[in-house]
Amino acid sequence: MANYTVLVTGGAGYVGSHVVVELLNQGYTPVIIDNFSNSIKGSGSKPEVLLRIERITGKQVTFYEGDIRDKPTLQNVFKKHSFTHVIHTAGMKAVGESIIMPIEYYNCNVGGTICLLEVMKEFSCYNIIFSSSATVYGPPDFLPIDETHHVGRGITNPYGKTKYFIEEILRDLTTADKNWNVVLLRYFNPVGSHKSGLIGENPQGIPQNLMPFVSQVAVGRRESVKVFGTDYDTPDGTGVRDYIHVLDLASGHVAAVNKASEGCGLKLYNLGSGKGYSVLDMIKAMEKASGKQIAYNLAGRREGDIASMYANATLAETELHWKAERGLDEMCEDLWRWQSSNPNGY
Amino acid sequence: MANYTVLVTGGAGYVGSHVVVELLNQGYTPVIIDNFSNSIKGSGSKPEVLLRIERITGKQVTFYEGDIRDKPTLQNVFKKHSFTHVIHTAGMKAVGESIIMPIEYYNCNVGGTICLLEVMKEFSCYNIIFSSSATVYGPPDFLPIDETHHVGRGITNPYGKTKYFIEEILRDLTTADKNWNVVLLRYFNPVGSHKSGLIGENPQGIPQNLMPFVSQVAVGRRESVKVFGTDYDTPDGTGVRDYIHVLDLASGHVAAVNKASEGCGLKLYNLGSGKGYSVLDMIKAMEKASGKQIAYNLAGRREGDIASMYANATLAETELHWKAERGLDEMCEDLWRWQSSNPNGY
Numbered sequence: 090m091a092n093y094t095v096l097v098t099g100g101a102g103y104v105g106s107h108v109v110v111e112l113l114n115q116g117y118t119p120v121i122i123d124n125f126s127n128s129i130k131g132s133g134s135k136p137e138v139l140l141r142i143e144r145i146t147g148k149q150v151t152f153y154e155g156d157i158r159d160k161p162t163l164q165n166v167f168k169k170h171s172f173t174h175v176i177h178t179a180g181m182k183a184v185g186e187s188i189i190m191p192i193e194y195y196n197c198n199v200g201g202t203i204c205l206l207e208v209m210k211e212f213s214c215y216n217i218i219f220s221s222s223a224t225v226y227g228p229p230d231f232l233p234i235d236e237t238h239h240v241g242r243g244i245t246n247p248y249g250k251t252k253y254f255i256e257e258i259l260r261d262l263t264t265a266d267k268n269w270n271v272v273l274l275r276y277f278n279p280v281g282s283h284k285s286g287l288i289g290e291n292p293q294g295i296p297q298n299l300m301p302f303v304s305q306v307a308v309g310r311r312e313s314v315k316v317f318g319t320d321y322d323t324p325d326g327t328g329v330r331d332y333i334h335v336l337d338l339a340s341g342h343v344a345a346v347n348k349a350s351e352g353c354g355l356k357l358y359n360l361g362s363g364k365g366y367s368v369l370d371m372i373k374a375m376e377k378a379s380g381k382q383i384a385y386n387l388a389g390r391r392e393g394d395i396a397s398m399y400a401n402a403t404l405a406e407t408e409l410h411w412k413a414e415r416g417l418d419e420m421c422e423d424l425w426r427w428q429s430s431n432p433n434g435y
Numbered sequence: 436m437a438n439y440t441v442l443v444t445g446g447a448g449y450v451g452s453h454v455v456v457e458l459l460n461q462g463y464t465p466v467i468i469d470n471f472s473n474s475i476k477g478s479g480s481k482p483e484v485l486l487r488i489e490r491i492t493g494k495q496v497t498f499y500e501g502d503i504r505d506k507p508t509l510q511n512v513f514k515k516h517s518f519t520h521v522i523h524t525a526g527m528k529a530v531g532e533s534i535i536m537p538i539e540y541y542n543c544n545v546g547g548t549i550c551l552l553e554v555m556k557e558f559s560c561y562n563i564i565f566s567s568s569a570t571v572y573g574p575p576d577f578l579p580i581d582e583t584h585h586v587g588r589g590i591t592n593p594y595g596k597t598k599y600f601i602e603e604i605l606r607d608l609t610t611a612d613k614n615w616n617v618v619l620l621r622y623f624n625p626v627g628s629h630k631s632g633l634i635g636e637n638p639q640g641i642p643q644n645l646m647p648f649v650s651q652v653a654v655g656r657r658e659s660v661k662v663f664g665t666d667y668d669t670p671d672g673t674g675v676r677d678y679i680h681v682l683d684l685a686s687g688h689v690a691a692v693n694k695a696s697e698g699c700g701l702k703l704y705n706l707g708s709g710k711g712y713s714v715l716d717m718i719k720a721m722e723k724a725s726g727k728q729i730a731y732n733l734a735g736r737r738e739g740d741i742a743s744m745y746a747n748a749t750l751a752e753t754e755l756h757w758k759a760e761r762g763l764d765e766m767c768e769d770l771w772r773w774q775s776s777n778p779n780g781y
Contacts, residue, residue, distance in 0.1 A: 191607035195604050
């Protein structure tokens with residue numbers, strides 16, 4: 090088996106930590122760099138998420154605390170390891186926050202990526218897997234949306250634009266220099282957590298995404314969920330999205346690492362389940378998984394939201410030999426295991 | 436009259452130096468920062484372009500050699516002056532080069548702008564005039580093109596994408612924080628030079644734009660001009676563009692400074708003449724102005740080029756009270772004066 094050494098930027102984060110576990114399970118060697126801007130370190134001398142990853146896998150993980158915009162730090166990490174790949178999950182990710190503080194988002198996400206690419210080039214590491222988002226599509230012209238859909242139009246927030254801009258930068262890179270292999274993974278909505286309940290999504294402050302909010306209501310940390318928009322053209326009037334189990338997402342990254350190793354040039358894939366569930370579907374599923382009643386209030390539409398969005402994920406199935414295996418109930422059960430055993434996160 | 440102190444990034448460059456002269460002529464106080472990446476300093480202790488600006492205007496200019504990505508340097512400049520406005524002309528600008536070295540373009544143009552905006556915010560300077568480009572429109576759906584035309588689609592090179600990305604960043608900034616006043620100036624094709632012939636376009640290496648190339652042929656530095664594409668749907672089959680005298684462009688910047696001072700929020704204007712001239716028109720006009728025969732070879736189309744592009748510039752006329760005053764002959768005569776009296780640039 091290939092012995093890949095993979096730098097995971099943002100490896101202490103929600104998606105990153107699950108990717109690291111999956112890499113370890115597959116016998117690869119992940120190395121984490123994280124600045125803990127989205128996650129909480131915990132109180133011990135070693136970040137709690139790392140201790141948990143080591144408990145799950147029985148393996149040690151090399152970890153650097155640092156910001157990818159800090160070039161000397163990044164160069165130092167590249168000096169110590171011969172990375173075959175980078176999985177680039179680091180970035181700020183709250184849509185609403187990005188509207189309020191755009192410079193910070195552009196600096197962190199776009200600036201961070203540019204710095205990372207410069208250092209990768211300096212150390213001749215040309216394989217990168219990027220955490221993109223279905224947001225790059227803007228409002229969909231057709232559903233299920235596939236990778237032929239145009240991108241970059243009608244994106245209503247800086248977060249989404251940073252994802253689009255980074256995709257374009259990576260695209261231009263593969264045009265300029267055939268050494269580069271780039272896999273853009275367009276995430277739909279990751280939910281759930283590792284089966285152990287030891288790692289999971291650990292939002293700071295008020296969760297910006299639906300399911301962390303719902304699970305915090307289930308566990309009693311918050312009173313009720315606000316459902317934004319009840320008059321959309323969907324079966325129950327609430328917004329429909331494509332939710333994907335974070336374990337499926339993680340295995341998609343490992344498949345992308347293997348794809349890049351083939352010398353793939355530029356590739357881009359939807360990582361979604363292909364199924365759409367409404368906000369009310371999700372609340373009900375979480376009630377079932379948790380055995381708790383989840384209070385919710387109906388509210389008006391939120392600006393910039395769309396009615397429905399879900400993936401055609403067949404390209405990833407054909408080319409990455411990957412598909413989402415875990416259904417809605419499993420997502421909610423696993424999320425609940427994490428939430429109920431860690432009601433306040435790490 | 437208002438006593439504005441204006442930081443001009445890239446103030447030693449072609450457009451920047453003409454903007455500085457115009458600011459001085461209007462009684463404003465420009466301060467230059469430039470890293471001399473596109474321009475040549477000359478041999479003296481003071482950059483030649485500054486000596487020339489001072490000769491033209493009879494006034495001293497404050498100048499800093501530095502890169503806008505170097506935050507401490509930029510902060511230091513902001514500490515020494517209370518800027519009311521920034522005119523941001525700094526940036527890499529060669530389309531072909533940008534395809535070969537995209538990371539450098541994204542780093543310099545996008546990264547540089549982000550750093551500049553951070554420092555502006557830190558020092559509460561919220562008025563910025565940005566050197567954008569007609570390139571942001573991509574291939575035009577209609578002509579003459581006006582500011583209602585969509586942007587960002589079909590841009591075929593990283594240079595153009597950096598202009599588009601920066602426009603979006605500045606747009607998001609004005610949405611987030613009403614303190615900001617942003618004027619995006621979408622340049623068409625600047626040509627010509629100051630009447631004195633003392634300052635002008637001074638490209639390093641092979642000129643990437645038509646008219647510097649044509650004038651170098653006229654002055655005997657190069658053998659002949661290559662005309663890319665002779666079968667476009669234009670009167671003579673060669674590409675049609677909108678050329679604007681750099682002195683008109685410069686006065687447009689001063690008008691934009693005044694606009695920003697009114698508290699304009701986000702504004703964007705085409706700066707063009709509104710007229711389209713073909714490549715052969717331009718060569719003929721330069722022959723007339725220089726009295727030299729200009730050899731040219733007809734060649735195939737260049738990938739990414741379009742048939743015609745010219746501005747509807749009435750919005751700038753209405754809102755900035757500005758329009759291009761100088762015609763084709765004057766552009767070529769002024770260019771020739773600069774080129775013939777400085778055959779090898781500064």
